[in-house]
Amino acid sequence: MSKLKFAMYWAASCGGCEISLLNIGEDILAVDAAFDIVFWPCAADFKYKDVQGYPDGYIDLCLFNGAIRNSENEEMAHLLRRKSKTLVAFGSCAYEGCIPGLSNLTTKAATLRAAYSDSYSGDESRTVLPQPVTQVPEGELHIPLFYETVRALDQVVPVDYIMPGCPPESHQIAAVVKAIISGAELPKPGGTVIGAGQVAVCEECPLAKNVKQITRFYRPYELVPEPGLCLLEQGLLCMGPATRSGCGALCPRVNMRCEGCYGPLDGQDQGARILSAVASVVNVGKAGEGEAEMEAAIEAAMETLADPAGTFYRFSMAHSLLQRTRF
Amino acid sequence: MDEPFQPVIVGFLCNWCSYRAADLAGTARIHYAPTMRPIRVMCTARIEPEFVLKALREGADGVMIAGCHPGECHYVEGNIKALRRFKLLKLLLRQLGVEDERVQLVWAAASEGKQLAEAVDRMTEQIRPLGPLRWKQTVLAAAEVGG
Numbered sequence: 001m002s003k004l005k006f007a008m009y010w011a012a013s014c015g016g017c018e019i020s021l022l023n024i025g026e027d028i029l030a031v032d033a034a035f036d037i038v039f040w041p042c043a044a045d046f047k048y049k050d051v052q053g054y055p056d057g058y059i060d061l062c063l064f065n066g067a068i069r070n071s072e073n074e075e076m077a078h079l080l081r082r083k084s085k086t087l088v089a090f091g092s093c094a095y096e097g098c099i100p101g102l103s104n105l106t107t108k109a110a111t112l113r114a115a116y117s118d119s120y121s122g123d124e125s126r127t128v129l130p131q132p133v134t135q136v137p138e139g140e141l142h143i144p145l146f147y148e149t150v151r152a153l154d155q156v157v158p159v160d161y162i163m164p165g166c167p168p169e170s171h172q173i174a175a176v177v178k179a180i181i182s183g184a185e186l187p188k189p190g191g192t193v194i195g196a197g198q199v200a201v202c203e204e205c206p207l208a209k210n211v212k213q214i215t216r217f218y219r220p221y222e223l224v225p226e227p228g229l230c231l232l233e234q235g236l237l238c239m240g241p242a243t244r245s246g247c248g249a250l251c252p253r254v255n256m257r258c259e260g261c262y263g264p265l266d267g268q269d270q271g272a273r274i275l276s277a278v279a280s281v282v283n284v285g286k287a288g289e290g291e292a293e294m295e296a297a298i299e300a301a302m303e304t305l306a307d308p309a310g311t312f313y314r315f316s317m318a319h320s321l322l323q324r325t326r327f
Numbered sequence: 328m329d330e331p332f333q334p335v336i337v338g339f340l341c342n343w344c345s346y347r348a349a350d351l352a353g354t355a356r357i358h359y360a361p362t363m364r365p366i367r368v369m370c371t372a373r374i375e376p377e378f379v380l381k382a383l384r385e386g387a388d389g390v391m392i393a394g395c396h397p398g399e400c401h402y403v404e405g406n407i408k409a410l411r412r413f414k415l416l417k418l419l420l421r422q423l424g425v426e427d428e429r430v431q432l433v434w435a436a437a438s439e440g441k442q443l444a445e446a447v448d449r450m451t452e453q454i455r456p457l458g459p460l461r462w463k464q465t466v467l468a469a470a471e472v473g474g
Contacts, residue, residue: 105423151470272375272376273375275376302415302418305415320380323466326423326462327466
């Protein structure tokens with residue numbers, strides 16, 4: 001029997017997903033034994049035109065990581081969808097926008113300005129912004145068009161499965177890959193989340209949870225948390241209550257707040273859910289105090305929260321209910 | 328002359344105070360702007376931030392949350408829980424470019440039909456100059472075509 005065909009592609013991403021796949025240890029040998037790599041820019045030398053030459057549905061398994069940030073990303077999403085039997089939105093960027101998706105909180109112009117003009121390492125007098133078309137003596141040069149809005153993969157093409165995580169945990173990847181190789185039946189496709197849990201991170205977190213009443217929030221550098229005690233209770237904005245499990249609560253275990261990289265639970269908006277959880281821990285002052293005092297106490301606590309949108313939607317902005325800021 | 332812009336305001340009214348206030352406004356035949364679409368919830372604490380975001384996404388120009396005065400909640404402090412969420416939601420919405428006037432929290436007791444009607448009138452007038460929100464047709468549609 002011929003081997004299964006495997007592809008992996010990166011769109012707007014950092015490359016961490018590739019690392020996490022290679023990080024599955026000796027199981028990578030099983031991947032090599034079961035699959036022929038037919039496209040994987042990070043690891044093998046195939047060109048776009050190779051993929052274009054494949055018959056439709058030629059690729060058995062395509063792991064697509066990265067968000068859709070520019071026209072090249074979008075073109076590759078359509079191409080790989082056509083050429084793949086099973087397309088997986090692999091990692092937080094492809095699933096929900098992740099860090100690139102945070103630029104949905106601002107505009108394209110502001111993003112380009114920050115990258116090419118306002119950065120400390122740049123020489124402002126020589127600012128050149130990327131131009132989609134440039135005239136040179138030899139003719140016209142084209143580069144991909146940078147979009148105003150970052151989108152998740154499933155907002156551009158239908159995906160079969162979603163593997164959340166920034167990056168997906170290697171043991172989860174290994175389990176999924178082994179299941180595919182063994183021919184085990186996967187859940188019904190259609191944007192189904194695989195390789196993750198069905199409960200919140202808090203369920204996997206061993207820290208002690210008590211009644212929470214806080215008067216202010218701390219950024220991670222402002223506080224050395226007390227070991228063994230729920231971080232949200234201590235005023236660190238832990239995303240655990242609104243985040244899907246699957247990682248084993250790695251961050252809270254080492255006293256680092258959960259940043260929310262596994263995204264929301266089924267049918268939820270991660271930012272809205274953590275907003276509820278965070279609001280519920282805020283102290284409203286002593287019982288019997290007036291409405292004005294109560295409001296002041298709430299506002300004072302909320303003011304210590306730097307950048308609510310960027311914190312609550314750190315990974316899921318592009319896939320959230322409102323998707324981006326108005327512009 | 329063109330009709331003035333009539334905003335669509337989704338109103339989440341608590342069963343014990345504000346929904347009754349709206350009922351009273353009706354039976355007392357108080358005239359007020361026909362802009363608010365009331366949805367009855369048992370308590371303002373039932374209103375998840377997702378409800379508000381979804382209303383804005385799906386076409387509302389504004390959202391009114393109305394409940395019992397602090398200290399008068401049927402469930403003791405449900406409205407205080409709503410207040411905490413509301414304060415934080417406002418910070419979030421500001422970052423997403425939604426004007427403060429579009430999402431408001433109002434206290435209206437069961438006897439305050441007039442106050443509720445006035446709040447709807449006031450909110451309507453505040454949203455009118457801001458124009459329609461049309462989140463799907465503008466913000467999301469632009470994202471869809473790769474804009």
